[in-house]
Structure formats: structure tokens, C-alpha cells
Amino acid sequence: MSIAARKSTWADYRRRLLLLWAALVPGLMIAVASAEFVLIERMGAPGLIWPMVAWGIAVAWAVHRLQRFVCPRCDHHFFRSSPPLLPLRAKRCVHCMQTKD
Secondary structure: OOOOOOOOOHHHHHHHHHHHHHHHHHHHHHHHHHHHHHHHHHHOOHHHHHHHHHHHHHHHHHHHHHHOOEOOOOOOEOOOOOOOOHHHHOOEOOOOOOEOO
């Protein structure tokens, strides 16, 4: 089954939200720990920059993925596309007004 043919569900929304939180909190801790224990001693300041850049890319990808969630009722994007983070607080679909959960 292709990705485009798969129907969006609320379980998919919860997985996307969990991925975002996993990228934010544990992802930051992993980036800082890897920089602290391995990379800073070997590389100096760039040893902190590269894990932070990787963490920022992972968070941006997770936010983009969550923001592209398709409403199960109307098959349109549930959130507006801009500004980047503010629409994620929306409680209703921008097209059909279906509420989350």
C-alpha cells in the first residue's frame, strides 16, 4: 500500500505527536550527552555544534510531519501551514472544524 493511498487516522496523529515529543526532549538529551562525553573532548566547540544542528533538523522534520497531518474527515490538512509552530495549538480542523480527539 502506498503512502498516498493510506487513510489518515487519529492513531497516526498520536504517533506524529509522540515523534515530535521524542525529538524534542530525549533528542536534546542525547545530543547534549553525545557532545559532552564524546565530541567536545575530541573536536572542541564544533563537537557541540554538530549534535545541536542534527537535533534541530530532527525537530524541524518532526514539526513538518505533524503539521502535514491530514484530517480523517475532510482529507485536507488539519493545521494551517504558517506560522510554523503556532497552528499546532489548533483544536479544530481549519476546513471542516472537526475537533482533535
